[in-house]
Amino acid sequence: MDVGVLYSGGKDSTLAALTLEPFASVTLLCCTFGITDDYEHALDAGERAGFRTRRVDLDPEVAHAARDQLVADGFPSNGIQTVHEHALETVAAFEFDAIADGTRRDDRVPTVPRSLAQSIEDRHDVAHLAPLAGIGRRAIDAMADQSLLVETGSSSSIPSGDYEAELRTLLTEREVNEIFPPHTQSRVMGRRR
């Protein structure tokens, strides 16, 4: 089974890839709207963890629509969800047997409800896998501690290849501070051997 994993370089998407590795040939999919080179942080983390990686070009119009949504809402959830669904739809059309992501049980956003997963599966003849969907934060932290070398810190200091990195550049500093207040970010530096 060839699986493409939507990949940010953070702990969750790396752990999702690790859980699938014994059962599948895994490729990490590092998405970019072409606005910045932040996807290279994801490529770098994925390679440090020993996975095959691939750049995926998303539609910049979706980034601009998400930006407008972020500004109108004043909070990130709808804009981030829009981008994640676009990324899923984009890679679902690739040649993989399955696509996966690092969405967790306790995530507020992005989420992939069962109805969305089944809709993607039916329309694209591909499986959707969310290996962390039944696992809470504490256990994910323990699993990551066991298997990964992770750097954590403030979102302003840890480089990331997630959607937020590019979307921030479309916002004024004041909008960034309102919509994406500083939060903890993780970056995978390699595997524990």
Next chain:
Amino acid sequence: MDVGVLYSGGKDSTLAALTLEPFASVTLLCCTFGITDDYEHALDAGERAGFRTRRVDLDPEVAHAARDQLVADGFPSNGIQTVHEHALETVAAFEFDAIADGTRRDDRVPTVPRSLAQSIEDRHDVAHLAPLAGIGRRAIDAMADQSLLVETGSSSSIPSGDYEAELRTLLTEREVNEIFPPHTQSRVMGRRR
């Protein structure tokens, strides 16, 4: 992380254990109400797959309550759910850091909604893991084909250590045929190496 996995000897609970194996010390928990020796089929399958196994004694009163519920309903879902929740509560009180089960994204029963998982976690200071909760049937079959030797067949011919095996013995043949019509059952015979 020490994880106890509720285990029937079938494909799903074995796959749940396999996904956790790289991150945790796994013990398969083979439950019995003490009504039959069917839990030995689960012990046997778990040992063939190379895991540590342990017998868990459930409360026979719960089996009798579930039986009454099955007969009153004429269908299995509420009775099976009652038993699964009792099994989860039982093993949550053990010494594990986490308890797990093989519930899948597309399962109708048993299910562990996020509210139940978090309730167990809060009351017992243990994590609940459902590694297959974000994975559909087709992908689970592919992952199992990749990693396990599985015998499949009619539920009347494949020995099983699941809850149904013991509950059937509390029902008349007519009730069994109404509540548990023949369905496909899987039994793990070992790992692919």
